[in-house]
Amino acid sequence: MNTEARLQRAKEILAPFARETLTPEANRVDVVIDAADLTKATAALKSADWGYLSAITGMDLGPDAGQLEALYHFCDAAAVTSLRVRLPREGQPEIDSVADQVPVASFYERELSEMLGVTVVGTPDPTHLFLPDDWPDGVFPIRRDFKIEDAAPVERDTPKVPEQGRMGNKFIVPIGPQHPALKEPGHFEFAVDGEIITGARMRLGYVHRGIEKATEQRNWIQNLYLLERICGICSHTHTSAYAQGAEKLAQVEVPMRAQAIRELVAGLERIHSHLLWLGVAAHEAGFDTLFMYSWRDRETVMSLLEELTGNRVNYSISILGGVKQDIGLEQSRSIHKAMDYLEERIRYYLDVVTSDAMFLQRTRGIGTMSRDEAILYGALGPTARASGLERDVRVDAPYGAYPKFPVSLITDERGDLEAKFVVRLKELLVSCFTIRTIVDNLPTGELAVRFPRKVPAGETVSRVEAPRGEAFYFIKSEGGESPTRLKIRTPSLCNWTSVLNKAVGHQLADVPMMIAGMDPCFSCNDRMVTVRRKDDSQTMTWAQLRAYGIEKYKSR
Amino acid sequence: METILAITSIMFFPAGISLILGGMLYEWADRKLVARFQNRIGPRWFQPLADTIKLISKEEIQPLGVNQALFFGLPIVALAGALTAALYVPIFGLQPAHSFPGDLIVTLYLLSLLTMCTGLAGWNSDSRFSIVGATRTLTQLFAYEAPFLLALLGPAMAADSWQISKIVAYTQTHWMIVLQPVGFVIALIGLMGKLELPPFDAPEAETEIVAGALTEYSGRGLALFHIGKSVEMVIGVTLVTAFYLGGLGNPLIFLAKTLGLLLVMAFLQSVLVRLRIDQTVGMWWRAGAILALLQILALIVLK
Numbered sequence: 001m002n003t004e005a006r007l008q009r010a011k012e013i014l015a016p017f018a019r020e021t022l023t024p025e026a027n028r029v030d031v032v033i034d035a036a037d038l039t040k041a042t043a044a045l046k047s048a049d050w051g052y053l054s055a056i057t058g059m060d061l062g063p064d065a066g067q068l069e070a071l072y073h074f075c076d077a078a079a080v081t082s083l084r085v086r087l088p089r090e091g092q093p094e095i096d097s098v099a100d101q102v103p104v105a106s107f108y109e110r111e112l113s114e115m116l117g118v119t120v121v122g123t124p125d126p127t128h129l130f131l132p133d134d135w136p137d138g139v140f141p142i143r144r145d146f147k148i149e150d151a152a153p154v155e156r157d158t159p160k161v162p163e164q165g166r167m168g169n170k171f172i173v174p175i176g177p178q179h180p181a182l183k184e185p186g187h188f189e190f191a192v193d194g195e196i197i198t199g200a201r202m203r204l205g206y207v208h209r210g211i212e213k214a215t216e217q218r219n220w221i222q223n224l225y226l227l228e229r230i231c232g233i234c235s236h237t238h239t240s241a242y243a244q245g246a247e248k249l250a251q252v253e254v255p256m257r258a259q260a261i262r263e264l265v266a267g268l269e270r271i272h273s274h275l276l277w278l279g280v281a282a283h284e285a286g287f288d289t290l291f292m293y294s295w296r297d298r299e300t301v302m303s304l305l306e307e308l309t310g311n312r313v314n315y316s317i318s319i320l321g322g323v324k325q326d327i328g329l330e331q332s333r334s335i336h337k338a339m340d341y342l343e344e345r346i347r348y349y350l351d352v353v354t355s356d357a358m359f360l361q362r363t364r365g366i367g368t369m370s371r372d373e374a375i376l377y378g379a380l381g382p383t384a385r386a387s388g389l390e391r392d393v394r395v396d397a398p399y400g401a402y403p404k405f406p407v408s409l410i411t412d413e414r415g416d417l418e419a420k421f422v423v424r425l426k427e428l429l430v431s432c433f434t435i436r437t438i439v440d441n442l443p444t445g446e447l448a449v450r451f452p453r454k455v456p457a458g459e460t461v462s463r464v465e466a467p468r469g470e471a472f473y474f475i476k477s478e479g480g481e482s483p484t485r486l487k488i489r490t491p492s493l494c495n496w497t498s499v500l501n502k503a504v505g506h507q508l509a510d511v512p513m514m515i516a517g518m519d520p521c522f523s524c525n526d527r528m529v530t531v532r533r534k535d536d537s538q539t540m541t542w543a544q545l546r547a548y549g550i551e552k553y554k555s556r
Numbered sequence: 557m558e559t560i561l562a563i564t565s566i567m568f569f570p571a572g573i574s575l576i577l578g579g580m581l582y583e584w585a586d587r588k589l590v591a592r593f594q595n596r597i598g599p600r601w602f603q604p605l606a607d608t609i610k611l612i613s614k615e616e617i618q619p620l621g622v623n624q625a626l627f628f629g630l631p632i633v634a635l636a637g638a639l640t641a642a643l644y645v646p647i648f649g650l651q652p653a654h655s656f657p658g659d660l661i662v663t664l665y666l667l668s669l670l671t672m673c674t675g676l677a678g679w680n681s682d683s684r685f686s687i688v689g690a691t692r693t694l695t696q697l698f699a700y701e702a703p704f705l706l707a708l709l710g711p712a713m714a715a716d717s718w719q720i721s722k723i724v725a726y727t728q729t730h731w732m733i734v735l736q737p738v739g740f741v742i743a744l745i746g747l748m749g750k751l752e753l754p755p756f757d758a759p760e761a762e763t764e765i766v767a768g769a770l771t772e773y774s775g776r777g778l779a780l781f782h783i784g785k786s787v788e789m790v791i792g793v794t795l796v797t798a799f800y801l802g803g804l805g806n807p808l809i810f811l812a813k814t815l816g817l818l819l820v821m822a823f824l825q826s827v828l829v830r831l832r833i834d835q836t837v838g839m840w841w842r843a844g845a846i847l848a849l850l851q852i853l854a855l856i857v858l859k
Binding site: 171172173174179180192194195283284285286287288289292293296356358359361362507508509510511512 | 593594595596684685687688691754755757758761762763764765766826827828829830831832833834835
């Protein structure tokens with residue numbers, strides 16, 4: 001079925017509820033519905049098996065329009081259907097929860113209600129997901145009239161330390177925000193009965209930086225560098241997704257050579273990300289030798305990235321309208337050399353994870369997620385593909401240079417931790433192959449074209465396959481120098497539901513590996529608001545910090 | 557004169573300071589070997605000593621809701637148990653300082669004291685990580701203890717004595733690794749379980765329960781437990797070497813043998829993956845205990 005047919009089908013399914021149907025882009029359809037029809041429309045899409053809920057964008061149309069908008073984006077291959085629900089801005093805007101049909105929506109709904117002030121009726125967990133516990137009531141950062149002064153923290157008697165003590169054989173094992181298993185802050189509470197998990201909860205937002213809000217105050221070019229810093233592991237994913245969206249809005253045609261170089265860097269990024277993951281996952285299992293070896297080999301790709309782009313982490317290869325650096329003869333030679341080494345090592349690791357009997361004891365049959373569960377929980381990326389769910393934006397909706405340099409889809413039917421290792425390692429072999437193909441057949445042409453300072457009004461959806469799954473960007477421009485609304489939904493957020501649901505019934509010892517199995521990235525989960533406490537000496541402005549540093553240096 | 561000798565043997569040699577320093581060297585050798593196997597550089601030779609000095613000089617934090625006497629007493633008892641055990645063992649290939657019929661059993665129980673203290677310390681700490689860690693420590697103790705004991709019983713039965721010095725005299729002429737290979741493997745792996753080395757490090761699996769039973773320990777208490785553990789390593793390696801690898805002989809050769817054993821242990825540590833606690837227990841009772849029993853049975857029948 002092609003994209004038009006899919007969109008046509010979506011229109012038919014949603015026809016009973018549609019107030020208005022728009023086609024903003026060739027692969028998108030926007031259906032305006034009443035808030036009361038939302039659950040029915042979701043159910044209709046779900047029963048027709050049309051795509052999956054990819055993100056919910058909350059938008060404030062401003063005090064003049066007096067309306068809020070919640071956009072429920074459903075994706076089916078390249079087709080995107082958005083259910084557009086308009087809500088009154090004043091009073092108490094309410095919307096029904098769809099979390100009972102789409103469990104992953106629980107996170108999106110929590111975000112929607114805390115960021116935009118929409119009460120989601122019937123959502124399983126109405127507490128804060130990203131904002132701090134001492135965030136004042138009735139202050140919603142994504143609203144247009146939000147002022148940072150309103151966000152002064154309020155005192156609440158929420159218990160800061162989880163309750164201590166024993167309750168028979170059962171107790172809650174808190175993992176995080178600081179815990180040796182977590183390299184980044186997140187908080188999980190696992191209720192355990194002996195060694196068996198009986199319940200799981202999570203809390204995010206410890207490193208929320210307010211990036212979505214910050215993009216509204218920066219111009220199009222500045223945002224590229226801001227968004228690159230969402231995540232150190234998949235920085236190129238975010239610049240690609242953003243640049244692709246902005247270029248679509250600005251109607252800029254990016255030269256093929258630039259697209260190919262972007263895909264090449266994305267491939268290298270995937271290699272470094274998956275090798276990093278391999279090490280972390282092995283460490284969670286207590287297999288430190290594999291950890292050390294895979295991180296040693298990861299240095300090859302890091303050095304290569306440095307050679308190609310000048311940076312190891314935030315490569316900054318993309319600019320709006322193209323790429324910054326070219327790949328010459330010398331670089332292509334080093335790429336081939338590095339690929340020779342990496343391919344050999346990856347084959348070796350593939351052999352280790354599928355044949356080491358003791359390692360298999362920890363991975364085979366652990367955390368098995370069936371294809372149906374993967375669909376239900378909205379899993380993405382390698383987590384979904386390891387359950388046999390064929391979901392990969394690079395294949396379903398090829399963007400950039402992917403039509404010219406396609407990648408093959410790797411899936412595994414088993415759905416356990418072993419399958420996750422196998423899928424990721426095989427993907428690396430595919431990436432190596434694609435990188436070689438691109439280097440040998442690099443299209444000729446310009447590296448970049450001019451990008452305008454102001455971007456014409458419009459809305460666009462940009463989807464990119466990150467190493468962890470689909471990254472979803474929704475960008476709205478009103479013709480100005482900066483975007484009006486930029487919504488980011490990162491892949492880690494979607495995969496949490498599957499882990500939290502699958503953890504119950506497993507042993508505590510398996511949990512770190514199961515969490516690692518989805519390759520969580522907290523920095524891509526958390527993007528939000530910093531609270532500046534006026535009389536808190538621990539927080540300093542940049543100028544204060546600078547003055548403090550100079551003072552300290554002088555008094556040495 | 558007798559008393560002075562006894563005090564010297566406890567305080568300086570063979571137990572006491574020399575044993576503690578020896579334990580640190582063994583610990584360093586183990587860490588360095590594992591690091592080289594993992595393609596890392598590893599610590600410098602004085603790292604365990606530096607760690608200990610640092611820990612002793614640090615503040616000791618006592619968590620709320622613990623029994624104070626137990627909290628401070630347990631590390632001392634643990635270390636004392638390990639040091640006392642050393643008196644009956646041919647440390648560094650020298651004859652044991654003290655010896656009496658049946659000292660093998662006493663030594664093994666003194667060695668278990670450390671594990672019991674660790675478990676109790678975790679249970680006393682009133683922290684969730686400690687409690688889970690303590691449960692795992694004690695569960696694991698019940699898993700490896702019986703097979704380990706049976707594995708050391710093999711040479712004892714062959715030598716017809718429960719006295720370490722007599723067994724060692726017998727093994728001097730009989731290489732038990734050849735006569736009882738099953739026992740050697742079980743003793744070696746049991747020792748790794750006793751020392752909570754990978755793959756038996758579930759009780760202190762940092763990715764799940766931070767540092768297990770000792771999570772709440774800091775400063776002096778932690779240092780004492782660490783010293784106790786390295787002392788236990790020396791004693792364990794010494795016992796297995798003396799029983800299975802041709803007795804004492806020349807101290808230098810004996811030292812080389814223990815280092816060889818350490819090399820094997822470091823290799824196993826780096827290639828094996830941590831077992832879950834249920835897998836550990838299952839493995840020991842399904843394979844370890846039965847194999848050890850079979851060997852004992854064979855010994856009885858053949859004798």
